[in-house]
Amino acid sequence: MPVFSLASPVAATPAELFAFHENPHNLRALPTPGMRILDIQAAPTARPGEDFSVSVRQGPLTLRWTGRWETVEAPRLLVDIAVRSPFKHWRHEHILGPEADGYSTLTDRVEFRLPWHRGGPIGDWFALKFVFPRIFAARHTATRDYFAASADST
Numbered sequence: 173m174p175v176f177s178l179a180s181p182v183a184a185t186p187a188e189l190f191a192f193h194e195n196p197h198n199l200r201a202l203p204t205p206g207m208r209i210l211d212i213q214a215a216p217t218a219r220p221g222e223d224f225s226v227s228v229r230q231g232p233l234t235l236r237w238t239g240r241w242e243t244v245e246a247p248r249l250l251v252d253i254a255v256r257s258p259f260k261h262w263r264h265e266h267i268l269g270p271e272a273d274g275y276s277t278l279t280d281r282v283e284f285r286l287p288w289h290r291g292g293p294i295g296d297w298f299a300l301k302f303v304f305p306r307i308f309a310a311r312h313t314a315t316r317d318y319f320a321a322s323a324d325s326t
Contacts, residue, residue, distance in 0.1 A: 173261065174296040176304040179279040180312040184319040186268040186276045190247040192318070193266045194218035196226060196239075201318050202311040206230055218244045223255060261285035278315060280308050 182189060192198050196214035207228045214224035218241040226237045235258055243251035247268060254262035267279040282304065286295045 173283050173285060174300060175281065175283050176300055176308070177279060177281045178305070178308045178312060179277050180316065181271060181275045182278045182312075182316050182319055183275055183323060185247070185274070186270050187247040188319065189266075189268045189276055189278055189315075190250065192315070193250055193268075194241075194244065194246075196224045199226060202314045204228075204307050205310055210234065218250055220244050224252075258287060259284050260287045278312060280311070282308075 184192075195216045195218075197212050197216065199212060200209055207230045209226065209228050211227040212224070214226075215222060220241055220243060223238055223240050226239070228235050228237070236256065237254065237258070238256040239252045239262075240255050241250070242253045242263070243249055243265075249268070250266040252264050252266075261284060263283040265279070265281040267277075267281060269277040269279070271277055284299070286299065288295070
């Protein structure tokens with residue numbers, strides 16, 4: 173199964189990052205290139221086995237996503253899986269680790285399977301090389317900016 177991973181330092185504690193990422197409503201603070209969030213239905217805190225849903229517009233398409241919190245281990249790990257999504261398989265780990273000087277490492281690790289079989293290794297390669305790096309780099313930048321703005325306002 174293909175796996176994508178990206179790690180970045182963020183000026184926040186693991187507890188702050190955990191609180192931010194466990195609330196799917198905060199996806200609105202993490203713009204994804206080419207996507208616009210239409211609706212989010214979710215509790216503000218994650219609980220194992222609890223579902224959440226997100227609807228997004230990507231170009232002319234409306235994509236509906238139902239996820240489920242698989243693992244919730246504050247303040248170091250959140251894992252969501254897709255119950256219904258554009259992917260055949262989706263498992264997303266948010267791994268949060270402390271660093272020095274008030275920074276933490278945010279690692280997104282995604283196991284995925286594309287919805288079609290014909291793309292095969294070429295489709296996986298394209299997603300790993302072009303799609304996921306663009307999406308998650310934008311989200312990591314937005315996360316760093318969110319916490320930098322929070323620090324500036326205190």
